[in-house]
Amino acid sequence: MKRQLIRNGTVMTMNDEMQVIPNGYVLLEGDHIQEVGEWPSDGSKDALLRQVDCVIDAAGKAIIPGLVNGHTHLFQTFIRGVSDDLPLSQWLRQIIWPASLAMEEEDFYLAAMIGCIENLKSGATYIMDHHYVHTHSGNDHGVLRAMEESGIRGHMARGGVDLSYEPRLRESIEDIFNNTDKLLDHWQGAADGRIAIAMGPLNLYGCSEEFLKQAAKYSERNGLITHIHVAETKDQIDNTMERFGLRNLELVEAVGMLGRHTQVVHGIWLNDAELDLLQKHDATVIHCPVSNMYLASGVARVPEMLDRGINVALGTDGPGSNNCQDNLEVLKFTACLHKVDQLDSTLLPPMQVLEMATRNGAKAVGREQDLGSLEPGKKADIVIIELQKAHIAPIHRVSSAIVYNANGNDVDSVFVNGELVVHRGKCVLVDEEEIIRRAQARVDSLRRKLSAAFPVFGIVQ
Structure with missing residues (x-):
């Protein structure tokens, strides 16, 4: 079973206590979260770095539930x-x-x-x-x-x-x-x-x-x-x-x-x-x-x-x-x-x-038992948001930075069911450029089809 580690970020757990963990980590095992916590400074967790299949460094980033x-x-x-x-x-x-x-x-x-x-x-x-x-x-x-x-x-x-x-x-x-x-x-x-x-x-x-x-x-x-x-x-x-x-x-x-x-x-x-x-x-x-x-x-x-x-x-x-x-x-x-x-x-x-x-x-959606927060046993649906940008930093409160400063362009990585589906702002499983090219061609055809009866579809400015 694949084990992945996200570390060095601020973890917004969204658990019952609304716990925020600076220098936090989330350990994924398969499609579930195995551990969530603060990375210890005494080296007691360093062995974990060699025991996982993948390590994602989230320094300067927020780690939130999907x-x-x-x-x-x-x-x-x-x-x-x-x-x-x-x-x-x-x-x-x-x-x-x-x-x-x-x-x-x-x-x-x-x-x-x-x-x-x-x-x-x-x-x-x-x-x-x-x-x-x-x-x-x-x-x-x-x-x-x-x-x-x-x-x-x-x-x-x-x-x-x-x-x-x-x-x-x-x-x-x-x-x-x-x-x-x-x-x-x-x-x-x-x-x-x-x-x-x-x-x-x-x-x-x-x-x-x-x-x-x-x-x-x-x-x-x-x-x-x-x-x-x-x-x-x-x-x-x-x-x-x-x-x-x-x-x-x-x-x-x-x-x-x-x-x-x-x-x-x-x-x-x-x-x-x-x-x-x-x-x-x-x-x-x-x-x-x-x-x-x-x-x-x-x-x-x-x-x-x-x-x-x-x-x-x-x-x-x-x-x-x-x-x-x-x-x-x-x-x-x-x-x-x-x-x-x-x-x-x-x-x-x-x-x-x-x-x-x-x-x-x-x-x-009836999934509060396994979604909605970052806690052991819950599904590994996780989003990492880049915070070290001019429209976000410097930061006083991470929650405020996410709600009032960040936008979709600041999403760095996304896991769904433990699978990395967005990495460094790009979808991993599909060819975005090809999908957009095909979609634009179809929309251009749609506009031509509709513009005579509905002139608004022919307006380009």
Whole structure:
């Protein structure tokens, strides 16, 4: 079994005590962490240097648990930056729907591969991809194959709508569950346990009550996470009030979908009673601050949620509404958004934000026992961040430097399941340059295809 040693860095354990270890080390054995501690000055551990297969010197660097990107749409890497100044409803109709309908099967693999590379290189070892475009039979498999090949730990929430939304993106209830069955058969637990499937009804306004009820039962029967957009805009509250006389989260509860394995994405327009429901059912909120600002959707009540003991994890959202998936950048946006929204500079200190991105993310996916912190026995999902740069150093507190100074370009190395997948800022398992070249060629073709009907795709300045 391969043994690897990371030493000389500052270890942000994110354990129960939030222990920070200067001159720390992490010993990996296979896919698990064997030891974490401070490297002794008396030479008592020096023999270990000769007993391991690999030593990584992390001097001047931070060693942190892998970040969990709790919500994204990988296919949207092909759409980022097409148009930057639209509200959600227009953005969907004018950008997302036309592009997703025009994309071909290979495009979904390439787009997802770009997205996996981007996530790994910005510190995310775990992603929850909400994938809802099933225009070709191989779309889902292309996304999951990208996760497998890139080395990331990936969870696909198999999305679907059966009611409104863009008609060509609808599916019958029967098709949604049949196709999810096939994904479970083929992919659940694949790639040495790195790949998993979740139930992902896309949103409440695109899904019938019957589908939502069946989805809740399907998730419970198969032991799956349910991942769904909720209360992202005020219009979405109006929709469920008109149809059912219920607010968004009240409807989620009424159909039997609200529980410990439920991930409520965004949750911006929730009232006090709905926060009570989250608390009662021990559900998770996935907070995507950059997307919420980009689309001017609103500000989620994150500090109040945390005060109530509600689990809040972080996500980038898709590259169509971010426009990147820089997981370290999300940390700073999270802290700053809520300070200015509440006019309270004391809210969300750095260690709390890091906790949201690590421990809370692990809890969101039901993996708090083996992910989310650097402790013996846990999975070796580890990120090393370079701190000796002009925009970061000199340093007073490493937690502050990570949250407020660092960005994805500062990630030096990444381990997933004990495998080195990023080294010195480059992905190890895939040819980045070739993937980017192929992706750009496909996007150029996509723009030509769409520009006549949708002039925004032809704009180059």
